[in-house]
Amino acid sequence: MTLSLSENLGVVGMGYVGLTTACGLADAGHRVIGCDIDAARIDALSRGEAPFHETGLGDLLSQNVAAGRLRFTADLADAVESADVLMVAVPTPTLPGGGADLGIVNGVVERIAGLVPPGSQRLIVIRSTVPPGTADAMAKRFDPAGERLRFASNPEFLKEGTAVADFMRPDRVVIGVADEPTGQRLARVYAPFVRNEQPILTLSRRGAEMTKYAANVLLAGRISLINELANICQRMGVDVNEVRRGVGYDRRIGFAFLYPGMGFGGSCLPKDVAALRTLAREAGYEPVLLDAIAQVNRRQRLAPVELLAGRLGGDLASRTVAVWGLAFKPGTDDIRQSPALEAIDALLSAGAAVRAHDPAAMPNARALYGPRVAFFDDAYDALAGADALLICTEWPPFRRADFQRILSAMARPLIVDGRNLYEPDTMRGLGIEYHSVGRPPVLPPTPG
Numbered sequence: 221m222t223l224s225l226s227e228n229l230g231v232v233g234m235g236y237v238g239l240t241t242a243c244g245l246a247d248a249g250h251r252v253i254g255c256d257i258d259a260a261r262i263d264a265l266s267r268g269e270a271p272f273h274e275t276g277l278g279d280l281l282s283q284n285v286a287a288g289r290l291r292f293t294a295d296l297a298d299a300v301e302s303a304d305v306l307m308v309a310v311p312t313p314t315l316p317g318g319g320a321d322l323g324i325v326n327g328v329v330e331r332i333a334g335l336v337p338p339g340s341q342r343l344i345v346i347r348s349t350v351p352p353g354t355a356d357a358m359a360k361r362f363d364p365a366g367e368r369l370r371f372a373s374n375p376e377f378l379k380e381g382t383a384v385a386d387f388m389r390p391d392r393v394v395i396g397v398a399d400e401p402t403g404q405r406l407a408r409v410y411a412p413f414v415r416n417e418q419p420i421l422t423l424s425r426r427g428a429e430m431t432k433y434a435a436n437v438l439l440a441g442r443i444s445l446i447n448e449l450a451n452i453c454q455r456m457g458v459d460v461n462e463v464r465r466g467v468g469y470d471r472r473i474g475f476a477f478l479y480p481g482m483g484f485g486g487s488c489l490p491k492d493v494a495a496l497r498t499l500a501r502e503a504g505y506e507p508v509l510l511d512a513i514a515q516v517n518r519r520q521r522l523a524p525v526e527l528l529a530g531r532l533g534g535d536l537a538s539r540t541v542a543v544w545g546l547a548f549k550p551g552t553d554d555i556r557q558s559p560a561l562e563a564i565d566a567l568l569s570a571g572a573a574v575r576a577h578d579p580a581a582m583p584n585a586r587a588l589y590g591p592r593v594a595f596f597d598d599a600y601d602a603l604a605g606a607d608a609l610l611i612c613t614e615w616p617p618f619r620r621a622d623f624q625r626i627l628s629a630m631a632r633p634l635i636v637d638g639r640n641l642y643e644p645d646t647m648r649g650l651g652i653e654y655h656s657v658g659r660p661p662v663l664p665p666t667p668g
């Protein structure tokens with residue numbers, strides 16, 4: 221008899237976290253069924269087509285579907301029947317008051333609980349980001365005796381754009397459990413991903429849930445801190461990039477998440493900072509630092525448009541602005557909470573015409589804006605006749621821009637670079653008016 225360590229796993233919610241989880245676990249040899257409420261998404265996945273842009277995911281998906289380890293269903297009952305462990309990775313969006321909306325995740329768990337046949341057992345693993353106490357409350361509500369259902373928390377730390385690499389080689393795996401055998405079982409599930417001795421940390425469920433918020437708030441805090449420093453540098457004639465280099469080599473500080481720019485976006489950092497602010501207030505604590513992280517971020521997102529308006533005579537009506545970059549970061553087509561959207565909204569409401577380009581996110585942006593924004597497959601076509609170029613995402617092709625083409629296409633050589641892609645001296649040499657974040661501006665030469 222061969223002892224197989226592979227499990228029958230179900231993953232509910234085929235988004236960035238769920239689909240990456242399903243593909244990664246199948247690739248490690250587990251038998252995985254992926255489930256989603258979106259039937260069109262399930263059809264595409266069953267054909268081996270990834271529903272969003274994520275480096276390496278397409279290959280992982282098609283290989284594991286072809287190998288017969290990974291299949292998909294829109295029927296939750298099918299997933300509950302086929303799998304012994306059900307991982308839940310559905311959205312936990314922001315409620316109007318800032319808190320985490322647990323409606324979807326609670327609904328899915330309630331349905332799973334109702335579908336488990338009498339006499340059988342399932343382990344439910346919450347991968348969605350949820351407030352501390354959520355898994356404890358689920359256990360109490362759905363199976364207080366712990367006879368049919370076990371609950372674990374297993375937050376995910378992947379970054380969109382590098383989701384597959386992050387999942388396959390995590391810095392650590394965090395598992396929150398209420399009993400030792402469940403911890404050991406999940407540690408076996410993840411064993412193939414920690415062959416380089418990365419730790420599997422077995423915590424309490426509350427500790428694991430809070431770890432996810434803590435990680436995101438610490439990352440968001442670094443971004444707001446470097447942005448605050450950039451704003452101060454700019455006003456004091458200091459180049460923040462010099463300061464970034466000066467501090468980054470200090471091992472206590474480091475370089476990661478220390479890039480000044482248009483602030484953090486995406487579906488996680490803004491949402492999780494908001495949720496922890498609300499949770500803290502509900503717990504009777506005034507989170508002044510978390511409030512400041514959010515406030516700096518909001519200011520950072522709008523600053524480039526305010527600067528543009530100032531440079532174009534205070535009025536954007538009848539001006540044409542080209543926007544490079546719509547995704548909230550390079551390597552993804554995700555535009556949720558993207559700083560670019562806030563900038564475009566401000567430009568449109570000020571009456572500007574917007575011509576946009578993004579290497580991956582244009583279909584998503586087109587679905588949002590329709591004809592209100594003109595979209596161009598070629599980055600340089602977006603520049604034709606533009607009074608200014610606003611750079612919102614640090615996609616690699618923008619770093620390698622052809623400045624002669626930029627100069628010949630634009631009506632006026634004005635670049636507002638929200639991501640610090642270019643060297644001010646280069647821009648000065650080309651005669652381009654150039655504004656970046658936390659660095660002295662390159663202004664047009666004064667006549668005479």
Ligand SMILES: NC(=O)c1ccc[n+]([C@@H]2O[C@H](COP(=O)([O-])OP(=O)(O)OC[C@H]3O[C@@H](n4cnc5c(N)ncnc54)[C@H](O)[C@@H]3O)[C@@H](O)[C@H]2O)c1
Nearest residue numbers: 233234235236237256257258309310311312348349376380
């Ligand atoms: N995106 C990230 O980088 C990231 C990283 C770590 C953690 N998280 C957390 O993971 C969770 C999921 O995030 P995501 O970005 O993967 O979400 P997503 O929006 O990309 O995907 C969610 C999926 O769940 C499906 N879904 C919605 N309701 C459903 C239901 N009732 N039954 C089955 N499927 C349903 C949707 O159709 C969608 O395919 C969130 O709590 C998020 O905070 C996200």
